[in-house]
Amino acid sequence: MFQRLFLDHPRSVGETYLEHQSAALGFAGPLYVAAFAATLHALIPGLCQKTGSRIILGLHARLHRGHGRGAATDAEYVI
Secondary structure, three states: OHHHHHHHHHHHOOOOHHHHHHHHHHHHHHHHHHHHHHHHHHHOOOOOOOHHHHHHHHHHHHHHHOOOOOOOOOOOOOO
């Protein structure tokens, strides 16, 4: 159970547990900012018109390049 929950997935993308944790947390911060920008935009459409999209596109490019030794494929976008 421990192996399946904590180690199998990081290994499948070529990372250790701590490398994968760091990469996932590196995505979490910008996603929070994107969510906040989208919320502001929903309330006041003149604000943050491109902020959320720009952050998401940047994260997509980063994810597609791969954040560890094993890059995600088109069919397997994993954090």
